Amino acid sequence: MPAARFAFPAAVLLTLALLWELAVWGFQVPKWILPSPSAIWQAFWEMRALLAVHVAQTMLEVAIGVSTAVAAGVSVAAAINFSPWLRRAVYPLLVISQTVPILALAPLLIIWFGFGIAPKVIVVTLFCFFPIAINTSDGLTSTEPELIDLFRSMGATWLQIWRKVRLPAALPYFFSGLKIAATYSVTGAIVGEWVGAKQGLGIYMLRSSAAFKTAQVFSAIAITSLLSIALFLSVFALERTMMPWHFQER
Amino acid sequence: MTLLEVDALSKSFDGSARRGSSSRIEAVVDVTFTVHAGEFLTIIGPSGCGKSTLLRMLAGLAQPDAGSIALQGQPLPDASARQGRFGYMPQRDALLPWRSVIDNAILGAELAGGSRHAARAEARQLLTLFGLDGFENAWPSELSGGMRQRAALLRTFLAGYDILLLDEPFGALDALTRRVLQQWLLGVRARFSKTILFITHDVDEALLLGDRVLVFSPRPGRIAAQLSVDLPHPRNEDTVLETDFLALKRNALAHLKL
Numbered sequence: 001m002p003a004a005r006f007a008f009p010a011a012v013l014l015t016l017a018l019l020w021e022l023a024v025w026g027f028q029v030p031k032w033i034l035p036s037p038s039a040i041w042q043a044f045w046e047m048r049a050l051l052a053v054h055v056a057q058t059m060l061e062v063a064i065g066v067s068t069a070v071a072a073g074v075s076v077a078a079a080i081n082f083s084p085w086l087r088r089a090v091y092p093l094l095v096i097s098q099t100v101p102i103l104a105l106a107p108l109l110i111i112w113f114g115f116g117i118a119p120k121v122i123v124v125t126l127f128c129f130f131p132i133a134i135n136t137s138d139g140l141t142s143t144e145p146e147l148i149d150l151f152r153s154m155g156a157t158w159l160q161i162w163r164k165v166r167l168p169a170a171l172p173y174f175f176s177g178l179k180i181a182a183t184y185s186v187t188g189a190i191v192g193e194w195v196g197a198k199q200g201l202g203i204y205m206l207r208s209s210a211a212f213k214t215a216q217v218f219s220a221i222a223i224t225s226l227l228s229i230a231l232f233l234s235v236f237a238l239e240r241t242m243m244p245w246h247f248q249e250r
Numbered sequence: 251m252t253l254l255e256v257d258a259l260s261k262s263f264d265g266s267a268r269r270g271s272s273s274r275i276e277a278v279v280d281v282t283f284t285v286h287a288g289e290f291l292t293i294i295g296p297s298g299c300g301k302s303t304l305l306r307m308l309a310g311l312a313q314p315d316a317g318s319i320a321l322q323g324q325p326l327p328d329a330s331a332r333q334g335r336f337g338y339m340p341q342r343d344a345l346l347p348w349r350s351v352i353d354n355a356i357l358g359a360e361l362a363g364g365s366r367h368a369a370r371a372e373a374r375q376l377l378t379l380f381g382l383d384g385f386e387n388a389w390p391s392e393l394s395g396g397m398r399q400r401a402a403l404l405r406t407f408l409a410g411y412d413i414l415l416l417d418e419p420f421g422a423l424d425a426l427t428r429r430v431l432q433q434w435l436l437g438v439r440a441r442f443s444k445t446i447l448f449i450t451h452d453v454d455e456a457l458l459l460g461d462r463v464l465v466f467s468p469r470p471g472r473i474a475a476q477l478s479v480d481l482p483h484p485r486n487e488d489t490v491l492e493t494d495f496l497a498l499k500r501n502a503l504a505h506l507k508l
Contacts, residue, residue: 150344153309154409155334156361164361168348245348245389 035215040222043215050204055223057199061117061189062231065124069181072125073132074174081140081166091137098130102188106195120192120200127188128181132174139173140166172246175239182231186224252323253445254285254308254413259317261303262470276470277303281317283464283473285413285445292448292456294502295466301449302341304471305415308447309338321413337411337444341418343402345390351401352377352386358409373408379438380404396427400434407438413445420455429487432458436485453502454490457481465505475505 017037023029024036031039044051076094080087102123109119143166151161186201193202201220208216240247259281262274277300285291295301306312308319310332319326326332337358345354352373359369377383380400390398399419406414420428432455439446439459450456456463457479465475481494489495 144344146340146342146344147346149306149309149311149340150338151361152333153311153336153338154358154361160361165346168346171348243348245391248389248391 032212032214035218039215040218043213044219044222047216047219051220051223054199054201054204054220055227057197058186058189058193058201059227061120061124061192061200062185062227064117065121065188066128066181066185068121068125069128069132070178073129073177074136076133077136077140077170080137094130094133102126103191106191109192110196115196115198120189120197123192124185124188127184127191131180131184132177135177135180136170136174139170142173143169171243175235175243179232179235179239182235183228185231186228190224251287252284253287253289253321255318255320255323256284256308257282257318257320259304259307259314259319261300261307261312261314278307278314279470279472281471281473283476285447287412287445288443290439290446290448290459290461291464292450292460292462293464293466294450294453294456294506295471296468296506297451299466299469300471301466302417305338305417305447305449308332309336309415310334311338335411335413337406337409337414339402339406339414339416339419341421343390343398345398345402345405347390350387350389351382351393354390354401355404355408357405358411362410369408373404376404376408379441381434394427395423396431399423399431403435403438407442407444413447416446416448418449418451421451428452428455433486435459436483440484453499453506457495457498457502458485458490463502465502475502477502477505 021036021038024034024039035043076090080090105126106119106123109122113119113122147165147169148161151165156164189200190202190205193200194206197203201224205217205220208214208220259278260276261278262276264274281304283291293301293304303312307314307329310329313329319332321332321335326335346357349357352370355373355376356366356369359372360366374386377386380403382397382401382404385393385397385401390401393401403416403419406416420431423431436459448456448459450459457477460479463477463479464473465477466472467474477498479498481489481492481498
């Protein structure tokens with residue numbers, strides 16, 4: 001079954017690449033307008049050593065940014081579930097924060113924090129914070145009241161109720177948010193690099209495109225997608241390890 | 251020996267705020283009864299008659315408007331003082347989905363700060379009696395409805411309280427499974443010196459399991475009758491067909507039609 005699940009989209013993808021290759025060759029499209037898949041592969045292979053350096057930089061930004069977003073998102077979610085007053089005050093702000101165009105914010109972050117890694121990490125954090133905070137918060141709200149009643153009737157402390165009921169109950173929601181965040185995160189880092197950086201996939205794309213090395217741009221785009229997919233799959237794997245009960249056949 | 255004394259307990263809730271009425275809905279009115287150590291008391295009444303509210307007040311999850319609750323002669327006016335004194339089992343089984351059967355069962359000991367290892371060993375010895383052999387490490391989602399109830403009952407029995415408050419533990423089960431579990435509970439009860447308050451809306455179940463039956467009137471819940479069930483033990487499936495049983499049942503039904 002899993003083999004068949006991947007075989008079909010893979011076949012579609014391969015057919016599309018083949019049509020693409022034939023079209024570029026048949027219509028004699030110049031390489032700087034639209035390179036063929038084989039030319040993209042060639043661009044990747046020639047630049048692989050340099051690409052590795054850029055990928056490492058981007059992934060470092062992603063790692064720090066996502067970790068910060070997890071810490072901040074879970075803390076804010078816990079805080080607004082701790083007090084109804086805080087919830088009323090902060091929840092609307094959370095939603096408003098998400099309406100701010102991060103793309104417009106990125107150049108300002110460069111002005112404020114310079115050309116180092118900090119503004120990129122902040123952009124990744126901004127991209128990832130919201131889905132984690134909102135999902136975790138909804139998860140903490142949705143704890144079954146009967147479970148909390150049971151714990152209270154057993155004389156449990158509020159700390160025990162949080163540790164043994166509310167947090168585990170919110171875990172599936174947290175992972176839904178983390179999966180969304182993981183898919184956003186690489187794009188976030190590239191947006192951060194786009195407006196000014198020394199290293200990273202974003203700046204590699206920008207330089208390649210300025211030099212009309214379109215095949216290099218495409219290879220960097222493909223790498224970005226693959227990294228995002230890899231991140232998504234690792235979150236999925238982590239989810240299965242941490243919540244085996246959630247994936248039981250019912 | 252009197253273990254639990256409930257005196258003139260009353261409780262009302264706010265009426266629906268949506269309709270703008272400030273009327274109070276009376277859930278429980280002037281309920282007085284005592285429970286002796288080792289007694290199996292069943293409480294029967296129509297849906298919404300305040301039976302669950304009564305158990306919630308005992309368990310310290312709700313506060314009565316009037317009346318008193320005393321355990322072993324000691325009054326417990328504060329809800330927080332009643333928490334951790336009764337083995338309460340909510341209507342649905344309330345098993346933690348992220349814990350295996352055995353780790354659900356040891357919850358009481360764990361919350362009390364006891365050794366999880368020792369608690370697991372104790373729970374393991376009871377798995378056979380509770381029909382959970384081989385399901386020690388299963389997730390609750392893998393169990394049938396009847397097994398989930400037995401796992402929740404194991405947790406309640408193991409928590410170590412003298413009085414168990416069981417809120418319609420078999421209410422959501424199909425009729426056949428329910429009968430099997432009733433017989434099973436009679437057997438389990440014989441092995442433990444527990445005092446049990448058992449809510450049901452099934453007359454047969456109330457009379458078959460109970461030493462005494464409190465019949466509640468429809469809302470507001472009052473005690474309409476207290477019936478002693480002096481049927482001999484052990485009771486079994488045939489008990490419900492005997493003349494004495496049928497006479498009791500006729501009596502209980504008459505009180506339920508208030």
